[in-house]
Amino acid sequence: MVGYLSKKLLLTLPTLLLVSAVVFVLIRLVPGDPAQVMLGDAADPSQLARLRHDLGLDQPIPVQFALWLGHALHGDLGRSISNGQPVLALVFQRFQVSAGIVLAAIVIATAVAVVAGLVAAWRQGGAVDLAIVSGATLLLSVPSFWLGLLLLLLFGVKLGWLPFVGYVPVTQNLWQGLAYLVLPVATLAITEAGVLTRMMRSSALDVMGLEYVTHARAKGLPESRVLLRHVLPNAFGPTWTLVGLVLGHLLGGIAVIETVFTLPGLGRLMVDSILARDYPVVQGCLLFTALVYVLVNLVVDLCYPIFDPRITAR
Amino acid sequence: MGGRSMRGRFRRLAAGLLALGVAAGAAGAPARAASVLRGRLNADILSTDPGTKRDENTDAVLLHVVEGLVAFREDASVGPMLAQSWDVSRDGLTYTFHLRRGVRFHNGAPMTAAEVVWSLDRYLDPKTHWRCLSEFDGHGQTRIVKVQALDPATVAIQLDKPSILFLKTLARADCGETAILSPASVSAKGAWIRPIGTGPFMFTTWRPNEYVELTRYRGYAALPGPRDGNAGGKHALVDKVRFLVIPDGSAAEGALLSGAIDVLDGVSPSNLADLRASRGVRLDAHSTMDIYALIFQTRDPVMRDARLRRALALAIDDIGLTRVVTQKTAQANSALVPTSSAFHVGVQAQVVRPDLAKARALVAASGYRGQPITLITNRRYPQMFDSAVLIQAMAKTIGVDIRIQALDWAAELDRYNHGAYQAMTFAYSARLDPSQNYGAVIGAKTSQPNKVWDDPFAKALLKASTATADVAQRQALFDQLHQRMLAQAPLVVLYNPSHVAAVRDGVVGFRTWSTVQQRLWDVSVR
Numbered sequence: 015m016v017g018y019l020s021k022k023l024l025l026t027l028p029t030l031l032l033v034s035a036v037v038f039v040l041i042r043l044v045p046g047d048p049a050q051v052m053l054g055d056a057a058d059p060s061q062l063a064r065l066r067h068d069l070g071l072d073q074p075i076p077v078q079f080a081l082w083l084g085h086a087l088h089g090d091l092g093r094s095i096s097n098g099q100p101v102l103a104l105v106f107q108r109f110q111v112s113a114g115i116v117l118a119a120i121v122i123a124t125a126v127a128v129v130a131g132l133v134a135a136w137r138q139g140g141a142v143d144l145a146i147v148s149g150a151t152l153l154l155s156v157p158s159f160w161l162g163l164l165l166l167l168l169f170g171v172k173l174g175w176l177p178f179v180g181y182v183p184v185t186q187n188l189w190q191g192l193a194y195l196v197l198p199v200a201t202l203a204i205t206e207a208g209v210l211t212r213m214m215r216s217s218a219l220d221v222m223g224l225e226y227v228t229h230a231r232a233k234g235l236p237e238s239r240v241l242l243r244h245v246l247p248n249a250f251g252p253t254w255t256l257v258g259l260v261l262g263h264l265l266g267g268i269a270v271i272e273t274v275f276t277l278p279g280l281g282r283l284m285v286d287s288i289l290a291r292d293y294p295v296v297q298g299c300l301l302f303t304a305l306v307y308v309l310v311n312l313v314v315d316l317c318y319p320i321f322d323p324r325i326t327a328r
Numbered sequence: 329m330g331g332r333s334m335r336g337r338f339r340r341l342a343a344g345l346l347a348l349g350v351a352a353g354a355a356g357a358p359a360r361a362a363s364v365l366r367g368r369l370n371a372d373i374l375s376t377d378p379g380t381k382r383d384e385n386t387d388a389v390l391l392h393v394v395e396g397l398v399a400f401r402e403d404a405s406v407g408p409m410l411a412q413s414w415d416v417s418r419d420g421l422t423y424t425f426h427l428r429r430g431v432r433f434h435n436g437a438p439m440t441a442a443e444v445v446w447s448l449d450r451y452l453d454p455k456t457h458w459r460c461l462s463e464f465d466g467h468g469q470t471r472i473v474k475v476q477a478l479d480p481a482t483v484a485i486q487l488d489k490p491s492i493l494f495l496k497t498l499a500r501a502d503c504g505e506t507a508i509l510s511p512a513s514v515s516a517k518g519a520w521i522r523p524i525g526t527g528p529f530m531f532t533t534w535r536p537n538e539y540v541e542l543t544r545y546r547g548y549a550a551l552p553g554p555r556d557g558n559a560g561g562k563h564a565l566v567d568k569v570r571f572l573v574i575p576d577g578s579a580a581e582g583a584l585l586s587g588a589i590d591v592l593d594g595v596s597p598s599n600l601a602d603l604r605a606s607r608g609v610r611l612d613a614h615s616t617m618d619i620y621a622l623i624f625q626t627r628d629p630v631m632r633d634a635r636l637r638r639a640l641a642l643a644i645d646d647i648g649l650t651r652v653v654t655q656k657t658a659q660a661n662s663a664l665v666p667t668s669s670a671f672h673v674g675v676q677a678q679v680v681r682p683d684l685a686k687a688r689a690l691v692a693a694s695g696y697r698g699q700p701i702t703l704i705t706n707r708r709y710p711q712m713f714d715s716a717v718l719i720q721a722m723a724k725t726i727g728v729d730i731r732i733q734a735l736d737w738a739a740e741l742d743r744y745n746h747g748a749y750q751a752m753t754f755a756y757s758a759r760l761d762p763s764q765n766y767g768a769v770i771g772a773k774t775s776q777p778n779k780v781w782d783d784p785f786a787k788a789l790l791k792a793s794t795a796t797a798d799v800a801q802r803q804a805l806f807d808q809l810h811q812r813m814l815a816q817a818p819l820v821v822l823y824n825p826s827h828v829a830a831v832r833d834g835v836v837g838f839r840t841w842s843t844v845q846q847r848l849w850d851v852s853v854r
Contacts, residue, residue: 046738050745052374052381053459055756056502056768057745059776061462068457097374097381099536108537163578171586178588179574181538276574278537286371286575289708291738 022315026308033304034086034297038079041288041296047071048095048291069095082297091301092294096287101298104283109265109302111181112272112279115195116264119202124257126207128250131214132241135222135249146211153208162201162274169197179276198275202268206260213256218249251318258314262307362567365835365853366589367846368580372537372573377520379504380457384757387501388845389540389571391558393434394525396505397425397444397483398495399559402841404617404669404760406495407559408551410439410508410526420490427481431549433510434530441477447508448475448485455518460503469493469794492797496761501845505558528564528849542569555850557841565837565852581830584609590835590853593846595828597655598710603830613657613828614840617666617758619765620711622703622719623780623819627773628750630699636728637817639690640751643726644719645682650823653714657826663810664765666824668842670799671762675807680814687726700729704752708737712753715822719753747777755825758843762806763793769819781818 049065050057066072070081085092091101134146170178177194184191221227222245230240269281280299287295369389375381378390399409408414411425431439451458452465452472464472470491476484487494498506510524523531528550529542544564553561572589574580577596584592585606595603595611603609622644624631631637650660661667663676701723705716713734720730730751735743743749759765770786771779786809793805813819827840834854841847 044739045735046740046742050741051738052383054383055741055744055754056759057778058462058467059778060467062745064454065457097372097536104536163582166579166582170588171582174586178586179572179579179583180588273576274579276572276576276579278535278573282537282575289736289738 019312019316022312026305029308030301030304034083034301035079037297037300038082038293039075041291041293042075042078044291046291048293051290052096082294086301091298094287094292094295096290096292096295101294104295105280105298105302108278108280108283109306111183111277112268112281113265114184115198115202115271115277115279116261116268118195118199119206120257120261120264122199122203123207123210124253126203127210127214127253128246130207130211131216131253132218132246132249134211134215135218135245136237136241138219143215147215150208150211150215153204154212155208156205158201158205159270159274161205162197162271165197165201166274181277194277198268198271198277201275202264202271206264209260210253210256214249214253217252218245221245221249224248254317255314258311261314262310265303265306265310363565363853364568364570365566365591365848365851366570366572367591367593367848368583368589369540369571369573370575370577370580370594373534373540373571375520376522376531376534377504378507378509378523378525379451379459379502382459382502382504384501384844385571387504388847389542390507390523390531391501391505391527391845392529392542392569392847392849393523393527393531394505394507394509395527396498396507397427398499399505399557400496400499400501400760400843401557401559403557404842406499407556409505409559410444414495421487423485423487423494424478425483425485427483428549428551429481431526432547433512433526434524434545434547435510435512436547437510437512439508439510439526440480441483442480443510444483444508445475445477446511448472448506450509450514451506458503460497460500460506463497463503469497492794493761493763496764499558500760501558501843502757528562529569532568537573539573540571542571543567555847557843558845558847562849564849566848569848584830584832587832590832591838591846591848591851592830593827593840594844595830596710597653597657597828600655600657600828608833609830610833611828611830612838612840613826614842615658615666615668615824616827616844617668617760617842618825618844619664619666619756620715620822620825621754621756621819622715622822623744623749623752623754623769624817625747625749625751626780626782626818627747630696630701631750633694633696634816635690635694636696637820638815639687639694639696639726640719640723640728641680641814641817641820642683642687642690643722643728644680644820644822645722646679646820646822647681649715649718649722652718653711654823654825657828658823660823662814662821664769664813664821665762665806665810666758666765666842668824669762671803671806673803676810680820682722684726691726691728696728698727698729700731702733702750703730704733704735704740704743704749706735706737706740709755711825712755716753745778747773747779760843762802763790766790766793766806766809781813781816783812783816783818786812 049062053061093100130146134143137143169176176196181194182190227244230244269285272279272282284299369385371385373386373389374383378394395409397411398406401407410428410431412428413426415424433439450456462468471488472485473488474486478484507525513524514520528545528548530545532543533541544567550561550563555561574583577599580592581599583589624637626632646660650658659667660679662680665672665676703716705713707713716732720732723730756768767790769780770790773779773782789805789809793802796802827844829840831838837851
């Protein structure tokens with residue numbers, strides 16, 4: 015297990031190096047630079063040249079990359095060009111916001127999807143199945159920003175039950191913090207539940223057609239036991255893989271949700287930084303996102319034996 | 329014994345209940361809640377150091393906290409702020425500022441000539457990265473040779489050549505109003521800590537990407553008279569001002585309607601219809617000095633022909649375009665001199681009307697053969713994109729084929745700075761003197777590729793306009809420049825957008841003005 019883990023972690027290093035090199039070059043190939051964005055239309059060439067020099071942007075890209083990499087290996091991802099804050103601290107701070115929402119939403123979405131998918135598969139072809147499949151398809155089709163705005167208008171403006179904009183960390187004020195998280199978590203959970211439900215239904219149907227399920231029923235086991243003991247554990251594997259992929263993807267940033275609900279998360283940081291051509295922050299965010307993606311998938315891999323003992327982490 | 333004990337217990341209980349009642353009463357007494365006025369920023373501020381790492385949001389917030397020697401009035405003239413008055417030497421090289429007495433910084437220290445000299449010296453140090461340094465280090469209009477304290481209430485600034493824009497540049501919001509700061513704003517090693525200024529509000533909290541909070545400065549020394557632009561009598565009428573960062577326009581609109589914010593500044597025209605129909609909200613609009621324009625690259629093989637550029641100018645129904653794009657909040661303007669400027673009279677006030685017959689004749693004379701012309705625009709500023717779409721349709725009526733290319737703002741800015749475009753819808757930020765507006769577009773393209781109008785005679789007229797303070801003379805020069813611009817059509821000015829704000833009914837005293845900068849002083853909330 016330890017050897018497997020070490021091997022997997024070592025393999026992430028070339029991936030991260032490649033990601034940082036590609037991101038470093040790509041962001042610099044995009045037209046526009048932070049000096050221009052900062053100075054706007056009133057910039058004159060001498061001002062631009064001076065600011066580019068101060069930011070180190072007048073050096074060749076390989077030199078800039080070597081400098082950045084040297085610092086990154088010492089745990090220093092630089093400072094934001096826009097506001098001077100240390101990138102690493104900024105990324106961690108913003109990640110906490112995104113991670114809280116994403117984890118809560120995925121737990122809820124997975125719980126809903128497992129139940130709904132299993133029931134739909136059990137009642138295949140019936141009214142319940144049709145309702146669940148239609149509902150899941152509808153949720154899949156609804157853009158998250160639209161749903162978010164709709165929920166905001168209903169619960170924030172019309173009913174006034176939940177706060178409309180802002181963010182309070184739960185560590186600062188638990189109840190107030192939770193109130194601010196209800197709508198973004200609900201929006202994300204609703205939109206992600208659709209795809210997970212369909213996956214769960216599909217794999218449950220596959221499992222229900224297997225001989226051992228027929229055998230279990232022939233033995234006279236109650237239907238609830240057949241579903242929970244024999245179908246669920248075997249059908250959950252593919253859904254779990256999808257949960258891992260979705261989780262990795264969402265932890266990298268939920269920019270749309272964060273923009274609609276004005277949450278200071280990682281996704282919004284990344285979008286703002288790209289628009290402002292804040293190179294160090296873009297690099298820091300993407301490197302961190304890649305790392306999170308790799309780690310989440312590693313955890314998913316390590317959890318497989320729990321659901322399917324035939325798979326072992328060797 | 330038992331009776332006494334019971335009575336004693338009862339007394340103690342009664343005394344305890346009484347004490348509890350008094351305490352509860354005290355706790356329940358109507359303590360005055362702090363009044364909070366909540367505004368909106370569409371993006372977070374970039375720093376707390378005025379005039380350095382900045383954008384419009386940063387300027388707007390920090391000008392509640394800091395003040396300069398002079399400030400802009402509503403009519404774009406310069407008025408006193410921390411300087412009570414000033415004298416200019418006959419040769420125009422020395423400005424002597426007489427400071428107001430009784431002004432104190434937020435840390436209680438008095439504002440004297442020493443702090444003025446310290447602040448200006450700090451701004452003139454290249455390490456500070458002051459945005460306006462190039463205006464005063466010899467690259468721009470003049471060079472500040474020396475800043476000297478003549479006595480505790482008098483400061484002299486010596487220039488190497490006279491400049492009629494000197495005071496206006498000091499007062500610019502993007503220069504941080506050349507804020508006079510307490511040296512306690514920086515550490516012993518010179519690192520920036522936070523702004524300790526003289527404004528009506530003190531800087532208290534910045535939670536990045538959440539909000540910025542300012543607190544009323546009770547020791548503020550207000551000028552007499554009413555609020556006047558960034559000058560005049562400023563008063564903090566609420567205990568706290570909180571600027572919430574809400575990037576999304578629809579979310580911001582919802583925040584206003586739900587009461588999460590009191591003032592929604594910078595309403596997009598696309599949200600106006602909803603807000604007009606909303607109860608409990610009123611709109612306030614004011615024409616700004618920003619300029620929306622269609623600019624051409626006069627070195628491009630197709631666009632170098634002035635007849636084709638003029639044809640496009642004559643194909644554009646400016647009044648109709650402005651009405652549609654701005655949702656009737658702005659007026660068309662064909663001049664680089666903004667409508668709110670005192671120089672916007674006579675020929676400047678005449679909007680160019682479409683003349684399709686003449687435009688078609690000019691197209692034919694130019695030898696244009698239907699080559700597609702790429703018009704660059706962006707979606708960050710919806711008015712620029714909408715203008716591009718309408719211009720494309722209008723150009724089609726005279727047989728000119730325009731193809732729209734939408735870039736992100738940073739990429740468009742890059743193309744603008746390199747002169748790498750054929751045509752572009754662009755917005756120039758407010759410049760408070762017509763010479764600065766013309767200065768933004770006139771110049772030699774070889775050394776300044778971002779200049780739109782490379783014409784030596786126009787450059788000479790511009791230089792003359794900065795060398796005289798005589799209003800009539802300057803008006804004549806601007807009129808000449810305007811007519812020459814219409815003839816050569818290096819750009820087509822479309823309009824000065826209005827700055828629109830939506831405020832809840834309980835908000836008293838909020839008013840937009842000719843810049844996009846929101847002011848929450850002299851504003852109270854019921």
